[in-house]
Amino acid sequence: xxxxxxxxxxxxxxxxxxxxxxxxxxxxxxxxxxxxxxxxxxxxxxxxxxxxxxxxxxxxxxxxxxxxxxxxxxxxxxxxxxxxxxxxxxxxxxxxxxxxxxxxxxxxxxxxxxxxxxxxxxxxxxxxxxxxxxxxxxxxxxxxxxxxxxxxxxxxxxxxxxxxxxxxxxxxxxxxxxxxxxx
Ligand code: ADP
Numbered sequence: 284x285x286x287x288x289x290x291x292x293x294x295x296x297x298x299x300x301x302x303x304x305x306x307x308x309x310x311x312x313x314x315x316x317x318x319x320x321x322x323x324x325x326x327x328x329x330x331x332x333x334x335x336x337x338x339x340x341x342x343x344x345x346x347x348x349x350x351x352x353x354x355x356x357x358x359x360x361x362x363x364x365x366x367x368x369x370x371x372x373x374x375x376x377x378x379x380x381x382x383x384x385x386x387x388x389x390x391x392x393x394x395x396x397x398x399x400x401x402x403x404x405x406x407x408x409x410x411x412x413x414x415x416x417x418x419x420x421x422x423x424x425x426x427x428x429x430x431x432x433x434x435x436x437x438x439x440x441x442x443x444x445x446x447x448x449x450x451x452x453x454x455x456x457x458x459x460x461x462x463x464x465x466x
Contacts, residue, residue, distance in 0.1 A: 299436060300429075300445050302462060303408075304455045307448040308336035311365040313404030315448075316356070316395045318412040319371040323348050323357065328415040329450070338363040345371065354390035356398050368402055370395045374413030377420065385427055388413055392431035400441050408446035411454045425457040429465065 307315050307329060317333050320326050323345045325334040334341055344359040348371075351357045356372040372395045375387035391412050399407045409428065413419035432445055449455035 310408040312406040312408045314368040314399045314407045315366045316409045317371045329410045354387035356394045377418040389431045405443040
């Protein structure tokens with residue numbers, strides 16, 4: 284299968300995993316995951332986009348969370364977003380690969396899924412955590428993300444759909460290739 288990455292929304296279904304090229308703030312799912320920083324007070328990239336679209340109440344809610352360690356996640360309501368909840372996951376900054384980056388990134392995905400289950404969120408959308416400002420190599424990050432979700436789904440029937448929402452073509456293509464080769 285080849286992926287035409289040029290226009291419109293592109294989706295590829297592999298069982299319960301859906302690959303989408305879109306803006307995560309538009310996703311009509313129970314929970315979207317934010318690639319947040321450990322202060323949880325907003326930032327650039329997808330974090331900034333989520334805060335802008337959710338409105339100022341999101342920042343107010345985040346102020347009460349007292350931050351979050353790297354590799355973990357905290358949840359708030361989603362305010363003006365079409366989603367019901369925002370799960371704020373803190374990805375690792377890439378520092379060359381010998382600083383636990385891989386296991387911390389995997390932990391973002393599994394912690395977010397566990398948090399979603401606690402709040403009965405059966406549909407969830409992930410951005411490509413750590414692959415922007417935090418500099419994680421995109422191919423490695425995509426393999427970790429897909430691996431984490433596959434491992435989780437093997438043991439778990441709770442989720443209806445898990446969306447990987449790619450904002451850029453490079454990530455979309457990487458995910459498409461990995462998902463196809465894993466089928
Ligand atoms: P990090 O600090 O974890 O690297 P970034 O927000 O800089 O977080 O980047 C994470 C990923 O989110 C990048 O792949 C970037 O292209 C993507 N991204 C940026 N804006 C959006 C958006 N509105 N929807 C989905 N993904 C986005």
